[in-house]
Amino acid sequence: MTPFEQLMAYQRETAALEQVAGRLGWDQETVMPRGAADQRAEEMAAMEGVLHARRVDPRVGDWLAAIEETSLDDTGRAQLRHIRRDHERATRVPARLSAEIARVTSKAQRVWAEARAKDDVAHFLPILEQVVALKREEGAALAAEGDVYDAMLQDYEPGMTGAALDELFGALRPRLVALREAVLAKPEPQGVSGTFDEGVQMRLSRKIAQVFGYDMKRGRVDKAVHPFSSGSGLDVRITTRTAPTDPFNCIYSTIHEVGHASYEQNVDPAYLLTPLGQGVSMGVHESQSRIYENQLGRSRAFTDYLFREMRDAYGELGLVDPEAFYVAVNRVQKGYIRTEADEVQYNLHILLRTDIERRLISRELEVNDLEEAWNARFLADFGYPVDRPSNGVLQDVHWSVGLFGYFPTYTLGNVYAGCLNEALRRDVPDLDARLAEGETAPATDWLRENLQRHGGLREPRDTIAAACGAEPSEGPLLDYLEAKFGSIYGL
Amino acid sequence: MTPFEQLMAYQRETAALEQVAGRLGWDQETVMPRGAADQRAEEMAAMEGVLHARRVDPRVGDWLAAIEETSLDDTGRAQLRHIRRDHERATRVPARLSAEIARVTSKAQRVWAEARAKDDVAHFLPILEQVVALKREEGAALAAEGDVYDAMLQDYEPGMTGAALDELFGALRPRLVALREAVLAKPEPQGVSGTFDEGVQMRLSRKIAQVFGYDMKRGRVDKAVHPFSSGSGLDVRITTRTAPTDPFNCIYSTIHEVGHASYEQNVDPAYLLTPLGQGVSMGVHESQSRIYENQLGRSRAFTDYLFREMRDAYGELGLVDPEAFYVAVNRVQKGYIRTEADEVQYNLHILLRTDIERRLISRELEVNDLEEAWNARFLADFGYPVDRPSNGVLQDVHWSVGLFGYFPTYTLGNVYAGCLNEALRRDVPDLDARLAEGETAPATDWLRENLQRHGGLREPRDTIAAACGAEPSEGPLLDYLEAKFGSIYGL
Secondary structure, X not given: OOHHHHHHHHHHHHHHHHHHHHHHXXXXXXXXXXXXXXXXXXXXXXXXXXXXXXXXXXXXHHHHHHOOHHHOOHHHHHHHHHHHHHHHHHHHOOHHHHHHHHHHHHHHHHHHHHHHHHOOHHHHHHHHHHHHHHHHHHHHHHHOOOOHHHHHHOOOOOOOOHHHHHHHHHHHHHHHHHXXXXXXXXXXXXXXXXXXXXXXXXXXXXXXXXXXXXXXXXXXXXXXXXXXXXXXXXXXXXXXXXXXXXXXXXXXHHHHHHHHHHHHXXXXXXXXXXXXXXXXXXXXXXXXXXXXXXXXXXXXHHHHHHHHHHHHHHXXXXXXXXXXXXXXXXXXXXXXXXXHOOOOOHHHHHHHHHHHHHHHHOOXXXXXXXXXXXXXXXXXXXXXXXXXXXXXXXXXXXXXXXXOOOOHHHHHHHHHHHHHHHHHHHHOOOHHHHHOOOOOHHHHHHHXXXXXXXXXXXXXXXXXXXXXXXXXXXXXXXXXXXXHHHHHHOO | OOHHHHHHHHHHHHHHHHHHHHHHHHHHHHOOOHHHHHHHHHHHHHHHHHHHHHHOOHHXXXXXXXXXXXXXXXXXXXXXXXHHHHHHHHHHOOHHHHHHHHHHHHHHHHHHHHHHHHOOHHHHHHHHHHHHHHHHXXXXXXXXXXXXXXXHHOOOOOOOOHHHHHXXXXXHHHHHHHHHHHHHOOOOOOOOOOOOOHXXXXXXHHHHHHHOOOOHHHOOEEEOOOOOEEOOOOOOEEEEOOOOOOHHHHHHHHHHHHHHHHHHHHOOHHHOOOOOOOOOOHHHHHHHHHHHHHHHOOOHHHHHHHHHHHHHHHOOOOOOOHHHHHHHHOOOOOOOOHHHOOOOOHHHHHHHHHHHHHHHHOXXXXXXXXXXXXXXXXXXXXXXXXXXXXXXXXXXXXXXXXXXXXXXXXXXXXXXXXXXXXXXXXXXXXHHHHHOOOOOHHHHHHXXXXXXXHOOOOOHHHHHHXXXXXXXXXXXXXXXXXXXXXXXXXX
């Protein structure tokens, strides 16, 4: 075997072990007996130990050094790019620091949950201080001479920089703030009413997942507290949730996760268990979940179909016709919580968090001033004050587990979804007529062929550019939002 | 850390990884999407690779050499005994041979399934020949100068020898053959009749599992094609099956697996994720599943309770009273299949297999003469000829996956269960009165205290001897069977 072949064989085993570790997470959230938590923590730590040892294995460095890159084709070079980046990342961070981050974030997650339950920011800040210090140290190790936050972004969105975020998010903010203000000045539309059998919600959910092309032979849909997608290749599972008075939560959580899962299921089978065999970045991943959920799932055309399906499943919804249904699934309401936000307001939540975490990492902002900064920015963008920490700075788990540089990928996903939607509608003129019949294949086939099947072949931004035929920008998303909500709210 | 502490820390990680690998098996049989099989095979192979590398890691040998055994207490010495045995086993078998066995048995399992489906022995024999040759080679490596079959037995029942089996099984055979003949000369009693809702079967199954002390906080009951128990410590899951016209299959499969699972759940928590933290051998494990299923679950006393429960659950069973119910759950019928056999005939199936596999391994019997040997022995012990290979030599998966030395542990389990039942009834005089009320605690507490909690502390035979206060022998099982079936059949 050539050094490249040896490296790829080694990598394939690593990828298989990563799938095993990921499935432990699925198991924990869906079927694990509740008394198994302590043992599970040891099992996960042991798997992490195995994976870390493989990532820093000196043989990987030897193989990388021995490979003649010019002898490889495009695919081979792309594989190598991923492996080199992961290996460098793993070897730059001292083992002592990685272990310390694992230890402190594990504790911080528990402390955060307690603090949120008690609405007690002071309880959380000391351990957050430790997390931030450790993550700054890790970021500095990764950045070498470069920018620390830029280095952090590479874990989630390779190629992205703080400067690029400044430009993009700077252009989003004023138009989003203005749109939000205009929409919320209008009377609130009617929502769904009634109670909805949770068994029926799950059945409908599985049907709609398949309507969006999710392959149940290589996946499954279960209930969990938080919806998520898990796994790559031939075993990609999703979870959803049910709420008795809100059937939209289950349906749209499912469609969102189907977007993520379809990306994983539709990667070229030739890339199975290789670095190219999965979604290329968090931002591109989120573009798939968002376009499935919003630009397709919440479109006027698709809601025609979904209205009929839900009427068939539940009888009465308290909504008279498809138009009222469309308005209800796109209703914009005041609120504090990111995960409950609508398309208009969601990105404002992200812009706030991105700005604050960048200042935390660069030491412009200290942990003790975090709550004040959060509340001031919220008031500025949303127009009313945060009422309590669990609705403000304590609402998200991310920082407690050390995820700095992750938040912006949500909005990048929305921006990318805007671009993809524009290109899709250009290429598929009869899309709405088909969506109105519950046929999503024109859209999902387009996404599979132009984006999903390539997996990690291209860098994230190039992945979007290649699918759209143009560099990604914020314009299409803003135009889409202003047109859609302008029409719904008569602006 | 001392060498012993280092070894134990390393071992704890290995044990956690073994739990992860085991849970992959559970997942595969219960919830895995059917299209995931190819990827799952790679995942399992990668986990096996990790575990094998850990078992032969030279550091284990270094630690073992550096430990002053005299400085350890009994528990420490028992831990060391297990670790040393596993390490020696792993290092004695060349990596090339292990890999070849894995490759060939994986293929042999598929070929066996095809051969069984087609009732075509000739299709299976060539690959079985390869499996036997490889297992002989492995056995010779393990045995060094000793007996090859004895060496194989150590994988499943440490301390057991072919000579001890000769004595035990030789004493069992004539009395079992005679009992079988006497029972089958009598008229066949009435069985259960009707169809039984499979959802109700699963609900009742979960209830009875808890009646036998299974802790659902650290376990769960699912449906699978084959009932099994999986995992140790804080996460011990069982599966069962349902058949619409045979509600006893589900109930007794469940009670059997609860016996296995209770052993794993009830080991002293101080042994969690150590070599002592699980059942000590296959034979002792089977003693727990058998005593739960048979000596307790099929006792006249417990069937009083179970009859009421099943009548409440299903209404009519086609059985007039608890006595008729007792006779039905203990009915002896002609048959070819080991897994469907009753208490009277089960061990004859095992004696047949043990005798044949010993002769195969010692080359007294060649693979080409296997079917003839099987059929002759079956006719001798059961009194009628095998009608087709899928009811004979092709019925069990074991040999195709290289399990030689495993079969005898089933009968050892029955023999041990006989001994434990005798001791239990001596120590708990009011046992039947309690069982008739559905109270199994007097029995399950006795088993937990006297046997289960010790896990791997003592060698298998010593585990039984310590619980019973006497060396194990075949007498109690034979006396129990002759008394029970003598009474049911009026012999």
